[in-house]
Amino acid sequence: MSETRPISLWNVGGVHFGQGAVAQCPIGLAERGCTRAFVVTTPHVSNLVASLLAQLAERGIAAEVWDRLAAEPTLTEFDDALRTARACGADCVIGLGGGSVMDVAKLVAALFDGRQQIEDVIGVDRLAGRTLPLVCIPTTSGTGSEVTPIAILEDEADELKKGTVSRHLVPDVACLDPELTVSMPRAVTASTGLDAMTHCIEAFANRFAHPIVDSFALEGVRLIAANLQRACDDGGDLPARAAMLRASYYGGLCLGPVNTAAVHALAYPLGGRFHVPHGIANAILLPHVLRFNLEAAPARYAQIAAALGVERTGNDLRDAETGIERIEALSRACGVTGGMSAHGISSNAIPHMAAAAMTVTRLLDRNLRVVTEEDAFRIYEAAL
Numbered sequence: 001m002s003e004t005r006p007i008s009l010w011n012v013g014g015v016h017f018g019q020g021a022v023a024q025c026p027i028g029l030a031e032r033g034c035t036r037a038f039v040v041t042t043p044h045v046s047n048l049v050a051s052l053l054a055q056l057a058e059r060g061i062a063a064e065v066w067d068r069l070a071a072e073p074t075l076t077e078f079d080d081a082l083r084t085a086r087a088c089g090a091d092c093v094i095g096l097g098g099g100s101v102m103d104v105a106k107l108v109a110a111l112f113d114g115r116q117q118i119e120d121v122i123g124v125d126r127l128a129g130r131t132l133p134l135v136c137i138p139t140t141s142g143t144g145s146e147v148t149p150i151a152i153l154e155d156e157a158d159e160l161k162k163g164t165v166s167r168h169l170v171p172d173v174a175c176l177d178p179e180l181t182v183s184m185p186r187a188v189t190a191s192t193g194l195d196a197m198t199h200c201i202e203a204f205a206n207r208f209a210h211p212i213v214d215s216f217a218l219e220g221v222r223l224i225a226a227n228l229q230r231a232c233d234d235g236g237d238l239p240a241r242a243a244m245l246r247a248s249y250y251g252g253l254c255l256g257p258v259n260t261a262a263v264h265a266l267a268y269p270l271g272g273r274f275h276v277p278h279g280i281a282n283a284i285l286l287p288h289v290l291r292f293n294l295e296a297a298p299a300r301y302a303q304i305a306a307a308l309g310v311e312r313t314g315n316d317l318r319d320a321e322t323g324i325e326r327i328e329a330l331s332r333a334c335g336v337t338g339g340m341s342a343h344g345i346s347s348n349a350i351p352h353m354a355a356a357a358m359t360v361t362r363l364l365d366r367n368l369r370v371v372t373e374e375d376a377f378r379i380y381e382a383a384l
Contacts, residue, residue: 002282004180013373014028014171014172014174014285015147015174015176015249016173017176017245018176019177019179021176021177023031023055023175024173025135025137025173026052026055026176027063028133028173029059029092029094029135029173030059030060030061032133033044035062035063036088036090036092037056037061037092037146038062038064038084038085038090038092038094038099039053039065039093039096040066040067040069040093040100041096041097041103042097042098046067047183048199049065049096063094064084064085064088068080069081069097069104071276072100072152072153072161072260072275072312073103074156075118076109078107078118078153078320082112082306085112086112086114090108090116090132091291092132092133093106093112093132094106094136094137094144095106095137096137097137097172098138098140098142098143098188098192099140099152099192102136102146103146104153106145106178106294107136107164108132109130109131109223110127110130111131111170113131118153119162123164123165123167123362124165124168125165126164127164127168128168129168130168133174134173134177135171135172136171136172136173136174136175138179138180139180139184140184140188140192141192141193141196141231141241141245142192142193142194143180143199143246143250143252144199144250144252144255145252146171146252147170147249147253148169148254148256149167149170149171150259152164153247158355159269159273160269160273161268161271161272163203165259170256176246176249178241178242180351182238183237185235188231189244189285189334190279191278191336192279193228193232193247193248193279193288193334194228194279194282194330194331195251195253195278196220196244197220197224197251198218198256198264198282199217199220199255200218200250200251200254201222201286201290202259202260202263202264203254203259204217204304205261205293205297205301205304206222206258206261206368207367207368208259209258210258212257213254213258216250217254218252218304219307220245220246220250220348221304221307223243223354224244225307225309225330226243226309227240227243227331228330229248231244231331231336239374243332258366259362259366261363261364261365261368262287262289262292262293262364262369263282264363265357265363265364266287266289266353266371266379268356268357268360269352269356270285270353273349273352273356274344276343276345280336280378284338284339285383287324287327289379290324290380291324292323292369292371293367293368294317296369297368298320301316301320302317302319302320304317305320306325306332307328308323308330324337324338331367339383340384345384350381351378354375354376355373374380
């Protein structure tokens with residue numbers, strides 16, 4: 001695949017991949033008659049925002065920038081973004097940034113007209129529609145949010161992340177430009193890359209696994225195993241950055257039809273209560289959940305191990321365990337070390353976390369093994 005020009009993978013879906021692909025954003029919006037864009041972003045990518053605004057202006061599109069997202073998005077921050085978008089009279093929305101930015105952008109575009117409130121649409125298939133055209137431009141390689149029907153916000157009162165799942169959240173245009181990811185810091189590269197790996201693994205080893213999704217999932221695992229450490233060690237390694245962006249995209253394609261499972265369900269309390277970055281929370285819990293699940297589908301986990309580069313021996317359990325060890329080694333190599341205690345979480349918090357995780361039934365129902373509250377307690381203990 002050439003990296004010297006934009007490559008449109010799916011014209012029908014509006015997905016554009018390659019160096020310079022971001023130029024497709026103003027083109028797509030101009031074709032839809034848009035004249036005022038609401039841009040959701042963060043100050044960390046201010047140089048990328050300036051370039052995008054110039055390209056929008058060339059197409060006659062004015063822009064209002066909202067960059068007040070402190071970390072992973074809360075209901076309060078989303079409310080602020082929605083009010084600002086309405087006040088500026090936006091007729092389209094752009095999310096330029098990581099998964100958190102894109103999730104806010106998706107929900108602003110969906111709820112702009114006020115027919116529904118955010119509380120009405122948390123859950124699956126509760127969103128009536130989307131009001132405004134939407135473009136998502138990832139600057140990280142983790143969530144794949146630019147192609148998913150999912151948006152996640154933190155409910156501060158419940159100290160838990162909550163999701164909206166709807167086909168109406170899938171953007172009209174997604175621009176995947178690896179050049180926009182080269183400035184990603186090492187820690188963010190590692191965290192987001194391990195998040196993408198978790199998406200792929202949990203979608204492949206899942207009660208609702210599907211052969212088409214399997215192909216995306218395994219290719220995503222292969223790409224991450226071969227390229228994540230390279231991208232961490234040399235942020236300017238454009239082929240590695242492009243491979244990681246593809247892997248994140250493949251992980252995103254897994255989330256709509258199959259979704260994730262117990263790793264993500266158990267990770268939500270780490271983010272909601274202790275503000276552990278989502279990818280780090282997944283990386284901490286992933287090996288322990290995999291060992292819990294292993295007996296349910298050793299052959300599936302052996303296939304994942306092969307995608308990680310483990311040579312098959314014919315003993316699925318042993319190969320799968322080697323694969324888990326490979327994941328742990330990759331995490332360490334990328335600088336992700338320590339368990340929950342390294343993030344200020346003590347054993348005293350485990351009962352509350354286990355109870356909170358049990359409420360994430362939309363993900364737990366997809367896990368290969370039934371996870372009880374006692375099981376969650378033990379997994380958290382192992383992850384301390």
